[in-house]
Amino acid sequence: MIEVQGLTRKYGTFTAVDDISFVCQPGRVTGFLGPNGAGKTTTMRVMVGLTPPTSGRVTIGGHLYRDIPNPGRHVGVLLDASAQHAGRTGREILEIGARTMGLPGTRVDEMLELVSLTASESKRRLRNYSLGMKQRLGIAHALLGDPSVLILDEPANGLDPAGIRWMRGLLKGYAERGGTVLLSSHLLHEVEQIADEMILIGMGRIVAQGDKKTLLAGAAKGAAHSFVTALDNQALATALSAKGITVASAGEGLRVESETVEIGRTALEAGVVLTDLRSGEGGLEDLFLELTSDTQREAMA
Amino acid sequence: MSMNSTAAPGLGHGLDISGTTPTPFSRLVRVEMRKAYDTGSGRWLLISTAILTAVVMAIQLAVGISQDDVFLTYNSFLTSTNFSIGLLLPVIGIMLLTSEWSQRTAMVSFSLEPRRPLVIAAKLVVGLALAVVAVAIALVLATICNGLYGALGDDPVVWNAGVAHTAAFVLLQVIGMLTGFAFAALLLNTPAAIVIYMVYSFVLPGLFELGAQLMDWFDRIRPWIDFNYAQGPLVDATMTGKDWAYFAVSGFLWLVIPLAIGVWRVLRAEVK
Amino acid sequence: MTLDLGSTAPTPFSRLVRVELRKSWDTRAGFWLIASIALIVAAAEIIVLAVVVSQDESVALGDFVGTAAFLTSILLPVLGIMVVTTEWSQRTAMVTFALEPRRPHVIAAKALVGVALTLVTVVVSIAVGALCNALYGILQGGADWTFGWDDFSAFLVTQVLAMLGGFALAALLLNTPAAIVFFFVYKWVLPGLFEIGAQLIGWFSDLRPWLDFQSAQEAVWEWSSSGKDWAELVVSGILWLVVPLTFGIWRILRAEVK
Numbered sequence: 124m125i126e127v128q129g130l131t132r133k134y135g136t137f138t139a140v141d142d143i144s145f146v147c148q149p150g151r152v153t154g155f156l157g158p159n160g161a162g163k164t165t166t167m168r169v170m171v172g173l174t175p176p177t178s179g180r181v182t183i184g185g186h187l188y189r190d191i192p193n194p195g196r197h198v199g200v201l202l203d204a205s206a207q208h209a210g211r212t213g214r215e216i217l218e219i220g221a222r223t224m225g226l227p228g229t230r231v232d233e234m235l236e237l238v239s240l241t242a243s244e245s246k247r248r249l250r251n252y253s254l255g256m257k258q259r260l261g262i263a264h265a266l267l268g269d270p271s272v273l274i275l276d277e278p279a280n281g282l283d284p285a286g287i288r289w290m291r292g293l294l295k296g297y298a299e300r301g302g303t304v305l306l307s308s309h310l311l312h313e314v315e316q317i318a319d320e321m322i323l324i325g326m327g328r329i330v331a332q333g334d335k336k337t338l339l340a341g342a343a344k345g346a347a348h349s350f351v352t353a354l355d356n357q358a359l360a361t362a363l364s365a366k367g368i369t370v371a372s373a374g375e376g377l378r379v380e381s382e383t384v385e386i387g388r389t390a391l392e393a394g395v396v397l398t399d400l401r402s403g404e405g406g407l408e409d410l411f412l413e414l415t416s417d418t419q420r421e422a423m424a
Numbered sequence: 425m426s427m428n429s430t431a432a433p434g435l436g437h438g439l440d441i442s443g444t445t446p447t448p449f450s451r452l453v454r455v456e457m458r459k460a461y462d463t464g465s466g467r468w469l470l471i472s473t474a475i476l477t478a479v480v481m482a483i484q485l486a487v488g489i490s491q492d493d494v495f496l497t498y499n500s501f502l503t504s505t506n507f508s509i510g511l512l513l514p515v516i517g518i519m520l521l522t523s524e525w526s527q528r529t530a531m532v533s534f535s536l537e538p539r540r541p542l543v544i545a546a547k548l549v550v551g552l553a554l555a556v557v558a559v560a561i562a563l564v565l566a567t568i569c570n571g572l573y574g575a576l577g578d579d580p581v582v583w584n585a586g587v588a589h590t591a592a593f594v595l596l597q598v599i600g601m602l603t604g605f606a607f608a609a610l611l612l613n614t615p616a617a618i619v620i621y622m623v624y625s626f627v628l629p630g631l632f633e634l635g636a637q638l639m640d641w642f643d644r645i646r647p648w649i650d651f652n653y654a655q656g657p658l659v660d661a662t663m664t665g666k667d668w669a670y671f672a673v674s675g676f677l678w679l680v681i682p683l684a685i686g687v688w689r690v691l692r693a694e695v696k
Numbered sequence: 697m698t699l700d701l702g703s704t705a706p707t708p709f710s711r712l713v714r715v716e717l718r719k720s721w722d723t724r725a726g727f728w729l730i731a732s733i734a735l736i737v738a739a740a741e742i743i744v745l746a747v748v749v750s751q752d753e754s755v756a757l758g759d760f761v762g763t764a765a766f767l768t769s770i771l772l773p774v775l776g777i778m779v780v781t782t783e784w785s786q787r788t789a790m791v792t793f794a795l796e797p798r799r800p801h802v803i804a805a806k807a808l809v810g811v812a813l814t815l816v817t818v819v820v821s822i823a824v825g826a827l828c829n830a831l832y833g834i835l836q837g838g839a840d841w842t843f844g845w846d847d848f849s850a851f852l853v854t855q856v857l858a859m860l861g862g863f864a865l866a867a868l869l870l871n872t873p874a875a876i877v878f879f880f881v882y883k884w885v886l887p888g889l890f891e892i893g894a895q896l897i898g899w900f901s902d903l904r905p906w907l908d909f910q911s912a913q914e915a916v917w918e919w920s921s922s923g924k925d926w927a928e929l930v931v932s933g934i935l936w937l938v939v940p941l942t943f944g945i946w947r948i949l950r951a952e953v954k
Contacts, residue, residue, distance in 0.1 A: 171535045173695040184439020189538040192446035206528035210463035223536045615872045622880035
């Protein structure tokens with residue numbers, strides 16, 4: 124369990140993290156979500172003692188990070204996969220980690236196999252690694268000590284689609300076996316599919332937290348709208364307008380200010396064949412953009 | 425991609441750390457030793473130091489044999505390491521520390537061992553060990569060269585190696601390594617530390633000399649502040665009580681103070 | 697489909713030089729290097745001033761300028777080295793060569809920046825020297841404005857050569873620590889070794905002028921030197937400047953930039 128209590132980190136007059144508190148439970152994957160520069164990385168760096176907090180504290184399983192003996196055996200950390208010596212081979216980087224933690228050399232082979240780095244790839248120097256390969260190596264490094272807590276900053280960064288799916292399975296499995304997983308991302312879709320719990324952060328403050336259902340329920344429901352495509356869009360639009368429903372063209376189809384059920388009924392009455400009908404509710408993405416809109420770089424439309 | 429069949433991590437809210445022993449210091453030292461030579465640049469620095477030492481002595485040997493008016497002893501071969509080990513050992517000391525910053529590996533090192541003083545101490549031990557290895561190589565090479573000099577040259581071979589001389593030689597190399605290490609801790613930046621070290625060891629002595637010749641008062645305080653000067657008698661192993669006092673005071677100024685400020689800085693630094 | 701290149705002018709060399717000049721000081725490392733040069737010069741001049749005033753020694757403008765110039769000559773070539781090597785250590789070469797694939801232009805711009813910075817520091821040295829000499833005049837009631845222009849131009853030339861020496865080593869090694877170590881050895885250790893070698897070995901003493909670039913630069917200080925002196929300067933210059941620079945540039949032009 125990771126417990127963040129009233130954490131603040133200031134750099135001069137700039138407040139990177141502003142009095143945040145949250146808990147990451149064991150057995151769950153917690154997604155730490157926010158736009159660029161929201162304070163995710165700073166928070167994670169404080170967790171592992173690389174950045175001293177201005178005030179507040181973070182405990183992992185009830186301990187300050189620096190009080191955990193041989194912390195690599197308890198907490199797996201991936202903050203920046205590029206922060207390794209460019210002149211070392213991938214295998215050597217894991218070898219050094221394993222030796223520091225007092226692990227047998229076989230653990231390195233296990234980890235290389237786990238993240239699908241081949242023997243020849245592992246003998247290349249890091250400067251010749253692609254972003255995705257560095258990321259795999261970083262994940263392998265975090266998992267080396269078989270920790271019960273994982274702290275991963277943007278772990279999906281640079282991974283190919285197969286790699287992202289693999290990582291999802293890996294982290295879910297980890298949580299199911301009772302581990303605590305905290306991963307950050309600025310991509311909602313990535314987190315949505317894997318996280319049991321989400322913490323949304325913007326400009327150093329937590330703007331919302333909870334599981335997906337709670338977050339959606341708590342969000343203000345806007346007027347419902349749907350997207351529909353018919354064989355005869357014109358006929359459908361006329362029928363909907365006749366009922367006083369606002370219709371606008373959108374892409375190949377129509378954007379309709381109504382629930383899907385009402386559109387289906389109208390289509391049936393008008394005898395129009397629908398090829399696509401879906402709710403336009405943006406789900407978490409809208410919520411995310413809305414909640415962090417004050418803190419977004421781009422003005423929201 | 426297969427899931428790894430590792431033991432299930434502990435359930436519950438607390439972290440059970442009772443079964444974990446802290447990382448022993450000896451393991452940190454072994455890891456740091458490995459980090460000193462497992463990169464291309466680190467390995468080449470060590471190899472170049474050894475090669476340069478051999479080359480300088482070989483040139484010295486060739487000159488000694490071919491020139492009648494040059495007379496060499498075991499000690500003169502050792503002294504030639506001023507241009508090899510003396511030059512590169514401090515650079516090794518500097519890079520032991522600064523490469524953690526320039527390559528940003530300090531993030532990993534300090535998250536695997538948050539007790540930063542132990543990590544720095546481990547690096548220092550590695551530096552000292554490398555200095556001792558360099559000395560051993562130099563002694564062996566000097567022995568070979570002096571043997572060859574005796575065999576090939578006309579001059580009588582002189583084995584003027586004593587315990588005091590050897591100890592002084594070890595001390596000199598260790599100081600060189602420590603000075604580099606101290607500047608590195610102070611600056612945490614490879615080029616800056618190397619430049620300062622080079623200025624300190626090549627340019628500053630000339631300036632001190634100039635100052636001492638121009639001003640009487642400076643001439644009197646110079647031994648207390650010029651660490652290079654204070655090491656002079658050490659080369660000939662003729663240190664007196666007063667020399668040791670000079671050595672201690674100037675060493676405090678150039679070694680202890682930068683090292684203390686540097687370590688204090690590393691301990692407090694935000695590691696990026 | 698082909699790109700319409702008709703309306704795009706190639707990047708002018710002057711713009712490359714301006715950009716490279718800016719890159720030499722806009723990072724903390726570059727800024728502090730230049731700042732430390734300034735601080736060291738200021739501190740040294742104050743010390744010199746204090747010493748000559750307190751010891752009642754007589755000095756001229758040339759002495760103050762010489763002090764400033766000597767100190768800048770130690771650190772300035774480091775800037776010349778870092779102008780080249782930081783592109784590799786910080787991996788900015790990827791961006792630089794993507795924006796201007798004509799690599800020789802980039803290298804030439806960097807070399808020009810090195811030379812320009814040398815000229816600037818020489819001018820600053822003179823200004824600082826004049827200021828100190830004026831202060832000396834106020835404190836001691838009368839200053840000596842003697843300044844050897846011959847020495848000055850010789851100094852300028854040797855400074856530029858020192859800067860280019862650092863630049864050439866940097867291009868050859870493309871590695872900051874290695875280039876700095878080599879440069880200090882070349883500038884401060886090698887002359888001593890050549891001297892020892894020349895004293896001990898007869899044939900080396902004859903050969904030395906053709907090998908020792910720094911002692912060959914003596915020719916610049918005495919403009920009336922013989923043709924042989926100048927020939928020695930050219931030969932040793934080829935050895936220490938042209939050869940490493942050529943290899944270095946050849947290497948940069950062919951290098952895979954990572």
